[in-house]
Amino acid sequence: MLLPVLSAAALLLLAVFFIVPLARLLLRQRSSPLRNLPGPPCPSFFIGNLAEMHDQENTNLIATWQDTYGPTFVYRGFIGGPRLMTTDPVALAHVLAHAYQYPKPDFVRDSLASMAAGHDGLLTVEGDQHRRQRRILGPAFSKLHLASLTPLRDIWLKQADGHQHTPPRIDALSWLARATLDVIGEAGFGYHFNSLSSPSTDNELATAFAVIFSTARKFRVITILQVWFPILRRFRRNNAAMIQAHATMDRIGIDLINQKRTEILTESSHKTTSRAGRDLLSLLMRSNLANSAPSSPSSPLSPYTAQTQTSMSTREVLCQISTFIAAGHETTASALTWCLYALARAPHVQTKLRAALRSIALGYGATGDRAHDQEAEMEEEKAGQKSGHQQAQEQDLAARLQGCEYLDWVVREALRLHSPVTSTMRVCMRPGGDDIPLSVPVGPPSTRSEAAEAAREKVGSGERWSVRVAEGDIISIPIQAVNRCRRLWGEDAGEFRPERWAGLPAGARSIPGLLGGTLTFLNGNGSVGAGNRACIGWRFALIEIKIFLYTLVKDMEFWMDEDMVIEKRIK
Numbered sequence: 365m366l367l368p369v370l371s372a373a374a375l376l377l378l379a380v381f382f383i384v385p386l387a388r389l390l391l392r393q394r395s396s397p398l399r400n401l402p403g404p405p406c407p408s409f410f411i412g413n414l415a416e417m418h419d420q421e422n423t424n425l426i427a428t429w430q431d432t433y434g435p436t437f438v439y440r441g442f443i444g445g446p447r448l449m450t451t452d453p454v455a456l457a458h459v460l461a462h463a464y465q466y467p468k469p470d471f472v473r474d475s476l477a478s479m480a481a482g483h484d485g486l487l488t489v490e491g492d493q494h495r496r497q498r499r500i501l502g503p504a505f506s507k508l509h510l511a512s513l514t515p516l517r518d519i520w521l522k523q524a525d526g527h528q529h530t531p532p533r534i535d536a537l538s539w540l541a542r543a544t545l546d547v548i549g550e551a552g553f554g555y556h557f558n559s560l561s562s563p564s565t566d567n568e569l570a571t572a573f574a575v576i577f578s579t580a581r582k583f584r585v586i587t588i589l590q591v592w593f594p595i596l597r598r599f600r601r602n603n604a605a606m607i608q609a610h611a612t613m614d615r616i617g618i619d620l621i622n623q624k625r626t627e628i629l630t631e632s633s634h635k636t637t638s639r640a641g642r643d644l645l646s647l648l649m650r651s652n653l654a655n656s657a658p659s660s661p662s663s664p665l666s667p668y669t670a671q672t673q674t675s676m677s678t679r680e681v682l683c684q685i686s687t688f689i690a691a692g693h694e695t696t697a698s699a700l701t702w703c704l705y706a707l708a709r710a711p712h713v714q715t716k717l718r719a720a721l722r723s724i725a726l727g728y729g730a731t732g733d734r735a736h737d738q739e740a741e742m743e744e745e746k747a748g749q750k751s752g753h754q755q756a757q758e759q760d761l762a763a764r765l766q767g768c769e770y771l772d773w774v775v776r777e778a779l780r781l782h783s784p785v786t787s788t789m790r791v792c793m794r795p796g797g798d799d800i801p802l803s804v805p806v807g808p809p810s811t812r813s814e815a816a817e818a819a820r821e822k823v824g825s826g827e828r829w830s831v832r833v834a835e836g837d838i839i840s841i842p843i844q845a846v847n848r849c850r851r852l853w854g855e856d857a858g859e860f861r862p863e864r865w866a867g868l869p870a871g872a873r874s875i876p877g878l879l880g881g882t883l884t885f886l887n888g889n890g891s892v893g894a895g896n897r898a899c900i901g902w903r904f905a906l907i908e909i910k911i912f913l914y915t916l917v918k919d920m921e922f923w924m925d926e927d928m929v930i931e932k933r934i935k
């Protein structure tokens with residue numbers, strides 16, 4: 365009696381969790397308007413083009429596909445599901461500007477949420493919740509500043525001691541990852557990871573993050589199945605360690621929130637100047653407290669403080685802490701590593717940059733008067749206040765660096781050529797589907813009729829092409845491929861040439877990027893809604909990169925180890 369009941373239950377579970385979602389997926393894929401669009405052959409019925417796409421950064425796959433099928437084409441995902449891929453600036457501007465009708469697909473959000481300790485952080489929320497969070501976080505980000513210069517230069521110089529004839533080998537990425545973790549900890553929430561001065565195992569929060577990031581998955585069939593059958597996401601590898609790491613993050617996060625809250629409330633009740641920092645969390649907590657009901661500093665926060673139209677719940681604030689680390693740590697470390705790589709491969713650029721940085725260094729100081737500056741520093745040190753004078757100096761340096769044109773070109777060029785986030789995805793959620801406008805019709809360049817090419821000239825006079833997508837269709841945004849597209853940037857698009865930023869070609873200027881003509885931080889210019897889903901930390905990242913380059917390149921020379929094979933790996 366028990367056996368038939370169990371079998372029926374098993375069948376029911378199978379149907380609910382696997383057969384019904386699979387049938388729905390197949391039905392949707394079969395009726396998608398994308399199914400007959402041109403695109404590369406599908407090498408596997410089960411995983412489509414996904415295996416070859418996994419190594420795309422090293423194989424130039426998307427550039428080859430573009431040359432063959434044009435800027436807008438279809439590749440295949442799980443069981444042959446068609447996915448739209450486009451480098452057409454008009455299509456990209458449309459999809460990115462309508463961010464709430466083209467959200468991140470559920471499986472992308474889920475995977476980001478596992479890094480950001482929950483679904484309530486800015487990276488993963490959608491719709492009204494995102495709009496509200498962005499409104500609250502925007503002002504805090506605009507006031508964010510770097511807390512201090514990195515000591516990495518001195519650590520590397522020390523390593524170089526005793527290597528007068530043979531320069532030391534440095535694993536730049538691992539050092540820069542530690543240095544940027546320190547920076548985001550301090551600027552993000554006034555937390556000292558001290559990862560440059562001690563191994564990450566000494567700090568439990570750093571260890572927790574290491575566990576979370578180490579679960580970034582290699583290409584495996586189970587990962588693809590987890591996309592379409594959410595029940596399987598419960599059986600991820602390393603689950604127990606992940607749960608433990610998330611618990612640590614929650615505990616330390618709640619402590620930090622309580623600490624900031626007490627500092628801010630105590631100060632406002634004593635009407636004293638703020639002792640609480642100018643880190644992102646303090647700024648966020650200040651705005652949160654100003655906009656929520658008054659409470660006493662002695663009552664600690666519960667994780668369930670409710671949100672209002674102008675403030676965030678404690679759970680949301682907690683998720684932002686891990687979101688800032690997830691979004692701002694490895695991205696910046698990777699950007700810096702690629703900057704050094706590009707400079708090591710282009711010694712003439714490195715020399716020119718060093719000269720520009722040294723000219724900034726001359727006279728660097730809060731007042732420009734070294735004697736006066738040193739005196740002021742000593743006075744402050746005696747008074748035990750490290751920050752005042754140093755802060756003014758650092759702001760002065762930041763302003764000088766912002767004014768250095770060649771540094772700006774170098775950073776833009778490195779971020780164009782080596783975008784840390786190489787691609788992203790969106791899904792059409794507009795009821796009834798959408799017509800995405802294009803500047804070039806769909807189809808391989810060789811088969812486009814002369815009439816179509818002639819009609820292309822009429823784009824300016826209002827004539828447009830478009831591609832139809834259904835609700836649920838996935839759109840791939842190949843950030844790196846757009847940044848390197850020869851059609852948009854010219855034949856030398858693959859070269860590291862900072863001077864190109866003196867005047868970009870019209871194609872590059874048509875890309876709806878936040879950073880000039882690149883999609884590195886996603887979209888920004890132009891129409892209504894543009895940039896509302898772009899990187900909120902981009903200004904901070906840029907100044908952080910510039911300050912790092914200033915401290916490192918001004919006094920040190922970088923070479924590539926010729927024996928080293930460097931590849932991009934999507935983990």
Ligand code: HEM
Nearest residue numbers: 487691692695696699784785788885886897899900901905
């Ligand atoms: C070079 C460094 C960085 C790069 C290349 C970068 C790139 C990006 C990109 C491409 C997105 C959009 C992702 C998508 O929608 O699929 C994004 C979003 C985001 N970034 Fe950054 N980022 C960098 C640094 C930072 C830093 C330093 C922070 C925080 C301190 C940060 C915080 C965020 C947040 C919170 C979002 C989500 C924004 C939203 O959805 O409204 N990023 N970033």
